Amino acid sequence: MLKISKLTVTVDGKTILNGLDLEVGPGEVHAIMGPNGSGKSTLANVIAGREGYQVTGGSVSFLGQDLLSLAPxxxxxxxxxxxxxxxxxxPGVANVYLLKEAVNATRQHRGEEKLDAMDFLKLVREKLKLLQMKEEFLYRSVNEGFSGGEKKRNEIFQMAMLEPRLAVLDETDSGLDIDALKIVADGVNAQRSADRSVILVTHYQRLLDYIVPDRVHVLAGGRIVRSGDKHLALELEAQGYGWVESDPSTVSAA
Amino acid sequence: MSEGAANVAAYVAAQREQAPALPAFGTPSLDASRAQALESLSQLGLPSQRDEDWKYTSTRAITRAAFTPAVAGAPCPREFVSQTTIDGLDAWRLVFADGFWQPELSLLDDLPNGVQISGLGQSLGSEPQRIAALLGSALGQTPHGFIAMNSAFIGDGALIEIAPGTRVDKPIELLFISGCSGEGFLSLPRNLVVMGAGSQAAVIERHVSLADERLLSNSVSELILADNASLNYQSVQQVAPRGFHVGGMFARLGRSARLQATTVTMSGALVRNDALVNLDDEGGFASLDGLYLAFGRSHVDNHTHITHNAPHCVSREHYKGVLGDRGHAVFHGRIVVQPGAQKTDSVQNNQNLLLSADAEIDTKPQLEIYADDVKCAHGATVGQLDETAVFYLMSRGIDRQAARRMLTQAFAADVLNRIELPALRSYLEAQAAQRLSPEQIRESES
Structure with a gap:
């Protein structure tokens, strides 16, 4: 699904990712953990194609094509x-409008017909239920005046609508209380499938109690310094990230 | 001879020639006020950038060659009127050709009791004394030469009188069509809206061009709101790319009266809107909203002036502009709180979206506060599209142009969403969407 090789990324001349390797297979859920400033969000943004990140080395291949050459x-x-x-x-862009444009842009890209109003509404209602959201939400402006939890829930709702092959969830757990976290996690779990991969970028192990990953990676100094199964997350939770910074074996080669 | 006098000589001469044919000529009070306005016009001349209130707006394109004041009689094609109407708008309608009322194109059937709608010229003919006494009462001092010119030529326009306690259940649309006399003509409509105590109405004033020609419309509307009256006043300028429009809205509000005005400028070579509101008694409420689009080489100047003459009045201003290409816009928001106008509550807000490096906005708040227990806030922003929002939309599969268009339309929709008449709102949204097409909002190459 996704293969990242020796990826090096700078922001304003500062190296943030430094030779990162990561491979995510179809249907797999990978968690990327690491201390603040380790480059987790940079990785998420580079995959999505945000401006302001200079890729100075390495490659990212998605379903066999060069992801970095594609516009966002x-x-x-x-x-x-x-x-x-x-x-x-x-402000001023209703959720339903954004979703319709987004869903139809993707459908058109795949050579499918645009959804008519009825089919679209049917799909929307089904996905709203998944995230326990009310229909009135559709007619509110995108994220405007939403609580932190509502915003994160909306992200997962959009994901459900767009049915991606690879979802990168950047600190989706931050700022959520337990109830909101459960709803969001249930929403993600319901979307797990053999042809959909997920990368969970998170600082805390808590999310992984609800979305159980296949692999856990520790990102530090711009590359993956340790990988393991779900137990690695618990280890990190117990030990903190201090060892990552102090263990000389994890220091990246200059 | 001053420059001022020079650029109006042709208009002064035209007025002298036309005056005897103007409605209610020979009514002493009206003759006197027209003569006085003509004198003001001679003295003031047409404004130039040396006038503080016209600092950012050059009138040279208007003054370089005089326009000919149109006279009644030019026909307006009926099919143009039907093309121009707003879908789904159930309204009483008055149509004007170069400022002159066209009864055969108007819709005034079954006017209810308490609602008088007619051409001003006709009413001046039948009740000269009474109507002449009302004219000019919302105007106060003449702010500039264009207004003086309009007053000197007072002849036709719309007269709307709503009896006390009457609630008008359909909007009243005034459709002004410029260019019926041909290129180079000037129309000078004068409108008068008199709202009796406790009455309620909605009025739409639209200015459109018959053809893309060098035309000038110089329109003045006086709105007189008695105690507890409530008026929705929407004015829309859809002026051709080569057309000029100078419009004034002058309102006077009695005790606890409410004015909700929206000014939407879609197009025009030069559009200047003066909105002058006097809150004369306690509890008055005036809300002025505005949306202006300036693309190509369009120049749009909104000049607002709200005076709080009494305590406990509220004023709100919310103007937004979208500028592209070499578009230029001006927002000048003057708020005066007179001594004794305690507990004034005033908020002014002007936001501008610049889509090209060559577009220009001059925004100028001007607060003059002579009372000590007041709440006045103002703010102005000038910015480009939020790149974070553009990326957010792109990350959902929407291409950059479409994302920019969505965000631009949303920015403009904020003002249009506040319009209470659904048919007008949808119409203006569609018009704005057309103006904010991908071609219009393309990024300038830099």
Whole structure:
């Protein structure tokens, strides 16, 4: 599904990712953990194609094609989805309008017909139920005046609507209380499938109690310094990230 | 001879020639006020950038060659009127050709009791004294030469009188069509809206061009709101790319009267809107909203002036502009709180979206506060589209152009959403969407 090789990324001349390797197979859920400033969000943003990140080395291949050569909207249409750490408020653009444009742009890209109003509404209602959201929400402006939990829930709702092949969830757990976290996690779990991969970018192990990953990676100094199964997350929770910074074996080669 | 006098000589001469044919000529009070306005016009001349209130708006394109004041009689094609109507708008309608009322194109059937709608010229003919006494009462001082010119030529326009306690259940649309006399003509409509105590109405004033020609419309509307009257006043300028429009809205509000005005400028070579509101008694409420689009080489100037003359009045201003290409816009918001106008509550807000590096906005708040227990806030922003929002939409599969268009339309829709008449709102949304097409909002190459 996704293969990242020796990826090096700088922001304003500063190296953030430094030779990162990561491979995510179809249907797999990978968690990327690491201390603040380790480059987790940079990785998420580079996959989605955000401006301001200079890729100075390495490659990212998604379903066999060079992801980095595609514009952000093309990546989205090919099936890459980023759930934002800080979802953007867009006054004046109703959720339903954004979803309709987004869903139809992707369908058109795949050579499918645009959904008519009835089919679209049917799909929307089904997915709203998944995230326990009310229909009135559709007619509110995107994220405007939403609570932190509502914003994160909206991200997962959009994911459900767009049915991506690869979803990158950037700190989707941050700022959520337990109830909201459960709803969001249930929403993600319901979307797990053999042909959909998920990358969970998170600082805390808590999310992984609800969305159980196949693999856990520790990101530090711009690359993956340790990988393991779900137990690695518990280990990190117990030990903190201190060892990552102090253990000389994890220091990246200059 | 001053420059001022020079650029109006042709208009002064035309007025002298036309005056005897103007409605109610020979009514002493009206003759006197027209003569006085003509004198003001001679003295003031047409404004130039040396006038503080016209600092950012050059009138040279208007003054370089005089326009000919139109006279009654030019026909307006009926099919143009039907093309121009707003879908689904159930309204009483008055149509004007170069400022002159066209009864055969108007819809005034079954006017209810308490609602008088007619051409001003006709009413001046039948009740000269009474109507002449009302004219000019919302105007106060003449702010500039264009207004003086309009007053000197007072002849036709719309007269709307709503009896006390009457609630008008359909909007009243005034459709002004410029260019019926041909290129180079000037129309000078004068409108008068008199709202009796406790009455309620909605009025739409639209200015459109018959053809893309060098035309000028110089329109003045006086709105007189008695105690507890409530008026929705929507004015829309859809002026051809080569057309000019100078419009004034002058309102006077009695005790607890409410004015909700929206000014939407879609197009025009030069559009200047003056909105002048006097809150004369306690509890008055005036809300002025505005949306202006300036693309190509369009120049749009909104000049608002709200005076709080009494305590406990509220004023709100919310103007937004979208500028592209070499578009230029001006927002000048003046708020005066007179001594004794305690507990004034005033908020002014002007937001501008610049889509190209060559577009220009001059925004100028001007607060003059002579009372000490008041709440006045103002703010102005000038910005580009939020790149974070553009990326957010792109990350959902929407291409960059479409994302920019969505965000631009949303920015404009904020003002249009506040319009209470659904048919007008949908119409203006569609018009704005057309103006904010991908071609219009393309990024300038830099």
């Amino acid at each position: 909207e093309k990546r989205a249409r090919e099936g890459v989805f980023l759930a934002f750490q800080y979802p953007v408020e867009i």
